[in-house]
Amino acid sequence: QVELQEAGPRLVKPSETLSLTCAVSGTSISSHYWSWIRQAPGKGLEWIGYIFYSGSTTYNPALESRVSISVDTSKNQFSLTLTSVTAADTAVYYCARVASVTRMDFWGKGAAVTVSS
């Protein structure tokens, strides 16, 4: 069974960098694309970006200047970095497996991150 688990600090100060890791089990990370999605409190889903195991990435243009997604095939995990955060970046951050560009078939449970001083 494919499982994803987000990990990382849950409280980040404004202007600092948010960093999360998604550990993948039950499948090789070298077989699919992988994605980060976030959901602000009481709001809908917002796609952050994709990464392929080769390192190729595609980002949401609205976040592209601040976001970076990387992959570590040796650890079977991928990571999210979001710089210069503000309160607007407070959200639950989900990682997901991408079965196709329009289909995310396995999701992590989510990591609630708060941006506050």
Add this chain to the structure above:
Amino acid sequence: QSVLTQPPSVSAAPGQKVAISCSGSSSNIGKNYVSWYQQFPGTAPKLLIYDNDKRPSGIPDRFSGSKSDTSVTLGITGLQTGDEAVYYCGTWDSSLSGVAFGGGTRLTVL
């Protein structure tokens, strides 16, 4: 403001059927497959329908998807109280060069 438009809420009685619409344009639904996700409070979204009308393994056939031009519809029959959730449509938008999600529709089973 999402490029995919969903009604904020729908409701129906147990045992009845409901349709949730998702309207887009030629840059998204008109040229790409659509997925539907089900999300219960405090939990991660779950893939319900993919490629417009396909169900992943384990999803009951009470759930169905259809597409017409630049709109898609999620149908749920034999409504159960356990179906109360928020439902999101999602697809690729060529103009945005990214994945777009609808704003979500809250289903209430009265």
